[in-house]
Amino acid sequence: MRTARAMFDLEPEGAPAKIRPIPLGMNAVTPHLVCADALGAIEFYKKAFGATEETRLEMAPGKLAHACLRIGDSAIFLVDEVPQWGSVSPRSLKGTPVSIHLYVEDADAAQAKAVAAGAKEIMPVQEMFWGDRYGLVEDPYGHRWSVATHVRDLNAEQIQEAARQMMDTASECPGAKAEAS
Numbered sequence: 001m002r003t004a005r006a007m008f009d010l011e012p013e014g015a016p017a018k019i020r021p022i023p024l025g026m027n028a029v030t031p032h033l034v035c036a037d038a039l040g041a042i043e044f045y046k047k048a049f050g051a052t053e054e055t056r057l058e059m060a061p062g063k064l065a066h067a068c069l070r071i072g073d074s075a076i077f078l079v080d081e082v083p084q085w086g087s088v089s090p091r092s093l094k095g096t097p098v099s100i101h102l103y104v105e106d107a108d109a110a111q112a113k114a115v116a117a118g119a120k121e122i123m124p125v126q127e128m129f130w131g132d133r134y135g136l137v138e139d140p141y142g143h144r145w146s147v148a149t150h151v152r153d154l155n156a157e158q159i160q161e162a163a164r165q166m167m168d169t170a171s172e173c174p175g176a177k178a179e180a181s
Helices: 038-049 107-117 156-169 176-180
Strands: 032-035 052-060 063-071 074-080 099-103 120-127 132-138 144-150
Touching (some): 038 052, 038 063, 038 074, 038 107, 107 120, 107 144
Parallel strands (some): 032 074, 099 144
Antiparallel strands (some): 052 063, 063 074, 120 132, 132 144
16 A cells, blocks of 8 residues: 555546556555554664655554655555464564665665664675675664665676685675674
8 A cells, every 4th residue: 555646646637547456656565564562663774864745544543554755755654463373574574575775875874874864784884896885874764774875887797706715805795784683
């Protein structure tokens, strides 16, 4: 569910009505996050990542059935944890195997803003072999966000060689601590 305009966006007047299989303004893939305290998560995402709220549907006071946020040009859906419906958050699962990748203009500033808003830094922002400045944070709701700014264009061979060099010379993978915590 998104905005009424996107849900019911029909062809121009006079043309035969045709519902869009992918609503206007949406992409084929949209993260749908389950959060314990989804309403609090919305406020965190606004502070940490500059999210804007497009829609909200509460199932009961203080309980969110659905929300659509937008960060940059991307939508993110949110719902409150409802274990009896099989909808559980990373906190209930004691972690998550997924990270949401967020490209930004300035990864250092974006990660610092997220940490100031309450995220836990898992991996500091650093230059990575594939050409990004990249870091990793965990939000207060258990979701992990990789934060990156692309700083160098490399071809596949250059990336492969840089990866090989990193693996040959590094005592541990830059993300190893991220996996351990």
